[in-house]
Amino acid sequence: MTPFDYARARSEQDAVARVKDAGTKYLGAGTNLVDLMREGVEVPSRLVDVTRLSSRIEPTDGGGLLIGAAASNTAVAEDAAVRARYPALARAILSGASAQIRNMATVGGNILQRTRCTYFLDVEGARCNKRQPGQGCDALEGFNRGHGVLGVSPACIATHPSDMCVALAAFDAVVHIAGANGRRHVPLVDLHRLPGDTPHLETVLELGELITAVELPSQTITARSTYRKVRDRASYAFALVSVAAALEVAEGRIADVRIALGGVAPKPWRAREAEATLIGAVPGQSAFVAAAELALAGARTRPGNAFKPELARRTIVAVLSDLAGAGQ
Amino acid sequence: MTITINGQPYDLPTDARVSLLDFMRERLDLFGTKKGCNQGACGACTVLIDGERVLACLALAAQYDGRSVTTIEGLADGEDLHPLQALFVKHDGLQCGYCTPGQIMSAIALSNEFSRGAPSSVTTDLDVPATPNREEIRERMSGNLCRCGAHNGMIEAITSYLSEHS
Structure with a gap:
């Protein structure tokens, strides 16, 4: 590992003030960053x-x-309000990593973790446009x-590997x-960028910007959710x-x-088109299948992952069916 | 900057690159905690920090200033094994023994997690404290790999420990 300076931030302002250039990085518990530093990524x-x-x-007032952002993944998953009002969040976190890693990993670090694409991680042996812009991508024809x-x-x-973020x-x-x-405040779904031809630019964060917290709005539907x-x-x-979903049915129709x-x-x-097509529909197999089709309509596969659209469609249908059944 | 390990205070290394695992093994001669994958995948380096299980290989020692670490060396009372250590022996919860310190530290934390009602991904109802059955124990020990395949004996040892100590 290349030598680096280490400093502990005393406050958010202190943290931001310590970032002088792109060589400075914020450190959570290091469950991803320390590994990436050992690999030279x-x-x-x-x-x-x-x-x-x-x-x-x-x-919150609302x-x-x-x-x-420094809350551990475990602390969030075990929080009584999260378990009762946002169960899909507790379940998503509990499905990720191991107990040891969840005890260490922070919320901010989870959001900003890097992809686990093996070609991204293989500094010596593989080409990667995310690691080295313009180099090429060995995943396209690889495993x-x-x-x-x-x-x-x-x-x-490459995929974003977080469960919590879903x-x-x-x-x-x-x-x-x-x-x-x-x-400033940014919706989680707008924080990460799509790769386009600049996959090395992963978020909309500017140099030195620090994630300080995540706010969950108050919505009654979140209590009827799963992952x-x-x-x-x-x-x-x-x-x-993976699928995170919530469903609210009123008078026999999806509200x-x-x-x-x-x-x-x-x-x-976020599968917004699939959500839109379900509003007002009678909850059941045919509506769920139609929504799942819409959610995966834009899928572009490679030989190794050609199974994923069908697996995703079936998982969406299964999760929505479970939620509809549990609500009756 | 100091850290407490098994009740003893130590000065932390000045080089921030040093992991808690390397600090203990290479500078303090505490070899009980094992280095398996050194990338957070195997659980061999599991220790407790302030009672919670973590991976010492991914922990930069400098970050744990003022914290208290318990390793496998901190469990036995002289020649008397910790009850969970004795149960691992009784139930053949090991073969080569390399993953064993991590397995035991992980299982001690698991016991505390059950005691406080922490859920896992196989817990059916998040509002009700989980029952420590085989499925729950398997899920909660999934961060500790054993290449010998001694898992069944370990689960018996942990089941026995939970029934006697929770």
Whole structure:
């Protein structure tokens, strides 16, 4: 690992002030960044430790929840309000990584974790447009079973690996950001960029901007939500496909619905067209299948991941059916 | 900057690159905590920090200033094994033994997690404290790999420990 300076931020303002150039990176618990530094994918000259900034989980004036970016994944999943009012978020977090990693990993770090594309991680042996812009992408013709089918580009088919973010996308979460020019709020679904021909630009964050918290708006539908993750083994594996969904049925018709997908796209993927087509429909197989078709209509596959659209469609139908059944 | 390990205070390394795992093994001669994958995939380096299980290989030691670490060396009371260590022996919860310190530290934390009602991804109802059955234990121990395949003995040892100590 290349030597670096280490400093612990005393406050959000202190953290932001310590970022002088692109060689400075914020450090959460390091569960992803330390590994990337060992592999030579990340070579920061300075780390600013932000793990001792706000980890509070507190109600907002609007009846929602504000989660400090330094809160551990475990703290969020075990929080009583999260379990009762945002169960898909608790389930998404619990389905990710291992207990040890969830105890360490922060909310801010989870959002900004990098893809687990093996070609991205292979500095010596593979080409990657995300790591080295313009170099080419060995995943396109390589082992791409785990790669994305929605929002991908000819330059990059890597997925965003987070489970937590899929639930946050479904729940209209808002990311609170502090920077040298003040504070701003960005919807979680707008934080990450699609790769296009610049896959090395992964978020809309400017140099030195720090994620300070995530806000969950108050919505009654979130209490009737769940998360399902499909993977190659029963535990401790990244998603091939995952679905976070919430469903509200009134007088035999779908009054409101949320659908977000993981494991299939470069960012937490909200399926808004599928949601729109379900409003007012009678909950059941035919409506759910039609919505799932719409959600995957734009899929572009490679030989290794050609199974993913069908797996995603079936998982969407299964999750919506479970939610409809549980509501009766 | 100091860190407490098994009750003893130590000065933290000045080089921020040093992981908690390398700090313990290479500078303090605490070899009980094992280095398996060194990339957060195997769980061999599991230790407790302030009672919670974490991976020492991914932890930069400098970040844990003022915190308290418990390793496998901190469990036994002289020649008397910790009850969970004794149960691992009794139930053949090991073969080569390399993953065992991590497995045992992980299982001790698992016991505390059950005690406080923490859910897992196989918990059916998030509002009700989970029952420590085989499925729950398997899920909660999934971050600790064993290439010998001694998992069944470990689960028996952990089941026995939970029934006697929770």
